[in-house]
Amino acid sequence: MQKRESRCINKRQLGTYQEREKLPLNGDWSNIQEKKINLYYRDKIYIVATSDCDGGLAKVEGYQIEIEITSLNNASHFSCEDNGxxxxxxxxxxxxxxxxxxxxxxxxxxxxxxxxxxxxxxxxxxxxxxxxxxxxxxxxxxxxxxxxxxxxxxxxxxxxxxxxxxxxxxxxxxxxxxxxxxxxxxxxxxxxxxxxxxxxxxxxxxxxxxxxxxxxxxxxxxxxxxxxxxxxxxxxxxxxxxxxxxxxxxxxxxxxxxxxxxxxxxxxxxxxxxxxxxxxxxxxxxxxxxxxxxxxxxxxxxxxxxxxxxxxxxxxxxxxxxx
Structure with a gap:
């Protein structure tokens, strides 16, 4: 069985495929990501999954992952219905x-x-x-x-x-x-x-x-x-x-x-x-x-x-x- 490489050579492809995030190539992945989504008057569903370098689902038993998402609407905390x-x-x-x-x-x-x-x-x-x-x-x-x-x-x-x-x-x-x-x-x-x-x-x-x-x-x-x-x-x-x-x-x-x-x-x-x-x-x-x-x-x-x-x-x- 061939040993999988430890370094993630396709991390940019994995990061940009789903979220279009600009991930650094030097191995430092920031815990804060900012992006802009042009989405008007639609419900937003966020699905978060962990994967390995080959794109397969990773087993993370024993780990606790905390994710905080702050969504702004044109730099405002109001949703589309309450904006303005x-x-x-x-x-x-x-x-x-x-x-x-x-x-x-x-x-x-x-x-x-x-x-x-x-x-x-x-x-x-x-x-x-x-x-x-x-x-x-x-x-x-x-x-x-x-x-x-x-x-x-x-x-x-x-x-x-x-x-x-x-x-x-x-x-x-x-x-x-x-x-x-x-x-x-x-x-x-x-x-x-x-x-x-x-x-x-x-x-x-x-x-x-x-x-x-x-x-x-x-x-x-x-x-x-x-x-x-x-x-x-x-x-x-x-x-x-x-x-x-x-x-x-x-x-x-x-x-x-x-x-x-x-x-x-x-x-x-x-x-x-x-x-x-x-x-x-x-x-x-x-x-x-x-x-x-x-x-x-x-x-x-x-x-x-x-x-x-x-x-x-x-x-x-x-x-x-x-x-």
């Missing part, structure tokens, strides 16, 4: 500031607008935290865990509070009655917000799971979805009762469309994305759609509260009979 998402949050911050400035100038004395601005402030804080977290994440692949956690909590809180404002509006607040009974609803709202926050802390504590970075995955996503559906049910009951007391059907139609759009859009968008959207576009589609719809609803609220020709403006100022 911090720019989206930057645009969202600018849009929220413009909406807040409009509300402050046109409707600072309106009771409903005052609550909308408080919710908008929480939303802006969430957007700033997300922007900072994702900006750092693009450089180190880790981000700032505290900013990510607080941003998710503030984001969920702003969504729930804005949903509660629509429910209060459907109950006749600012139309049939001017006072919002905070004592009655505050414990209920606080319980839901605290519960969502605790679940978000637990979910984001675990590494390596998709739901750590995307709120619509995992238990947190299901809880948020169920809360949206429950709030939609409460909103529909309030609108039904309000329609019996208010003569302005135009207002009822508008507030019903916008309220249902805000309450139910999240479950609908997630469902459509799960069925019809490819995995690498899901996060971008869901994030952009929820941001767009929530801001359009805020713009609508700012418009009806500050424009004198709207039916809501006439109702809340009791310029005509509502009963």
């Amino acid at each position: 998402i911090q720019k989206l949050y930057g645009i969202q911050i600018i849009g929220s500031i413009f909406i807040g400035a409009y509300c402050l100038i046109k409707g600072k004395d309106d009771l409903f607008i005052k609550y909308v601005m408080r919710v908008l402030l929480i939303d802006i804080i969430a957007e700033l935290l997300f922007f900072l977290h994702y900006t750092v994440y693009s450089y180190n692949g880790v981000g700032i865990y505290l900013f990510d956690l607080l941003g998710s909590i503030c984001n969920n809180t702003s969504q729930l509070l804005f949903a509660f404002l629509f429910i209060a509006l459907s109950q006749g607040w600012t139309i049939l009655k001017q006072e919002l009974n905070i004592v009655q609803i505050l414990p209920f709202i606080s319980m839901i917000v605290i519960y969502q926050s605790i679940m978000m802390i637990i979910i984001k504590y675990f590494d390596g799971s998709e739901d750590k970075y995307h709120n619509f995955y995992g238990i947190g996503g299901w809880l948020l979805m169920l809360s949206k559906i429950g709030l939609t049910f409460l909103y529909s009951i309030g609108i039904y009762n309000l329609s019996k007391q208010v003569k302005q059907k135009q207002f009822i139609v508008l507030i019903t469309i916008v309220g249902f759009l805000y309450q139910i859009h999240y479950p609908v968008v997630v469902f459509i994305s799960e069925v019809f959207v490819v995995p690498y576009w899901k996060n971008r589609v869901i994030t952009m759609t929820t941001i767009l719809i929530s801001h359009l609803c805020m713009v609508f609220c700012a418009f009806i509260c500050t424009t004198k020709s709207t039916a809501y403006f006439q109702l809340k100022n009791q310029s005509q009979t509502i009963i």
